[in-house]
Amino acid sequence: MESRQAFKEIREGQIRPVYICFGTESYRMNEFAERLVAAVAEPEHRDMAIERFDTAEHSLDVILEEAETMPFLVPSKLVLVRDSVVFGSAKESAKTEHRPERLLAYMRKPFETTVLVFMVPHDKLDERKKTSKAAKQDGIAVNFSPLGPDELLQWIMGRATKQGRTMDRTAAEELIRRAGTEMGALSSETDKLCLHAGEGGTVTAEAVAELVPAGVEQSVFKLTEEIASLRTDKAIALYHDLLRRREEPIKLAALLVRQFRSMLYVKELGKQGYSPQQMAGQLGMHPYGVKVTADQAKAFSIERLTALLGGLAELDYEMKTGRVDKTLGLELWLLRTGSGAGMKA
Template sequence: MEYKEAVKQIKQKKILPIYLCYGTEKFLMNEFIQFLTNEFIDPVHKDFALIHFDLTETSIDQVVEDVETLPFMVPNKLVIAKNASFLTGTRDKSKIEHQIEKLEKYINSPVDYSVLVLYVNAEKLDERKKIVKLLKKQNYIISFPSLKPNELSKWVQNRVKKNGSYISQQAIETFILYAGTNLQTLDGEIEKCCLFAGVDQEITSEMIQQLVVRSTEQNIFILVDEIVKKKLDKALTIFYTLLKQKEEPIKIVSLIARQFRIILQVKELSSKGYSQYQVSSQLSIHPYAVKIADGQGKLYQEEHLVDILDKLAELDFQMKSGQVDKVLGVEKFLFQVNM
């Protein structure tokens, strides 16, 4: 089930006895659990009605026992258990032994006064497992995958609107380019920009460039975008900014190489008929980053990208062996790729 459908059902007071939440969008998952909590539990009952467990410390059978126990002084209760890694294909590193049979039995006969929420920050569940099949059959599973590019843009737009301001599509692109794709980070930066702009005022690209705090990786992402657009002056400005932030030129070159490697890989996979979402899964990068890399790759022949990567590899060797001044080496590279 998609989380939007689950939200719709909860608003209609159709609350399921069990929810298994999984996926890579932790922010949306936490937001959903908070929404469920607010809808199901009266705020004055939270001390007795809201119970948290960590499944790396507590067995699932103990959690189920708590779920089945009658609430104390409240009409119902919400039991939230994180780190349900026994539902994935990854090896559970904790020493806790989970009696899955207890959960299987409960799924077939849940109580009506409790809601159990299991969640795990994992891209996939192990659908070969009996317990996962059973949860899926009952439609208790909600996925929180990375947002597609158009979904991410819409999310930013809605978040800005919720904060009382508005933003153009061009400014949304700038926002994501500068702030990245992490929803927690984006949410904080959106709130800051909305406060600066004011109610019913527009958030502009210039405002975003002035206010948004960029990580090193995001600066490299923008630097490479300026290289692709043949904007040497802007690429150099970002490079000098990174130097002022005490970033090592060798690290900068490594990150530039990583980004060009992604552009080449996206180009190769796209030429084989892979969709952007399939490429995202294959390379383990956000779909929005794939969209940007796909557009950048269309401006290059594969041979040109290979040549750029060769130049970066050679520069890396020269810098590490002391054959070239690090700063001058990067400046020379930027001039060469902008010719």
């Protein structure tokens, strides 16, 4: 089951007795847990209605004993379990022994007054395990994979709408360019922008550019755009801004390597017919990041990307061995690259 379906069921008042939540989108998974908390218990009763465990520290016997215990002074309770062992591929701790057969029996006949939720922070369940197979067969495994590019934009605009503000697609795209794709950061920045816009106001791309500082990775992404367009003056100005923010030249060079390498991989995978979602899984990137990287890669040939990576590898060696001053070395590389010297466009 996809997370959208699970959220929809909660909105409609359908609460399942067992959920196995997995995926890398931790913000959405935690939001789902919060929705369950709100659905199961009133605020004043939550101390008695919510129990939390971790399979790295608690055995399944202890967890299931709690799940099979009647709630005290509340009609139902929620048992939240952080897990990387029972449904994930992490190794079991020597101090904690788990008996999966007891959990399988519980999943077949769950306790009526308990909602049992396992939260597995992995991109997939370990399907070699009987517990994972049973969860998928029973339809209680909920996938919290990153939102697609359009879904992420819609989510940002929808968050603004819920606060009585308007945000168009251009402003949402600018926010992602500056804040990245991590949903926790996007939510806090969206809330800040809505507060600035005021009741009934509009969040504009100009307001985003003014109020949301670009992170270092987003600045490096912009730096690659200036390199692609041979805008040497803007590339150097952006580099100097990063230096004023006390960013290390060696770190910046490493981030440039990662971005150029991602572009190279995206171009190669695109030739093989991979979809953006498949590329995201292969490269460990957010789907929106794949989309923007693919758009950016159109300005580079494979030959130029290979040459850029070779030049950065040489620069990295020279900086780390003291053959060149770090700050000056990267600036000279930007000057040479920005002029297009030795590069095939």
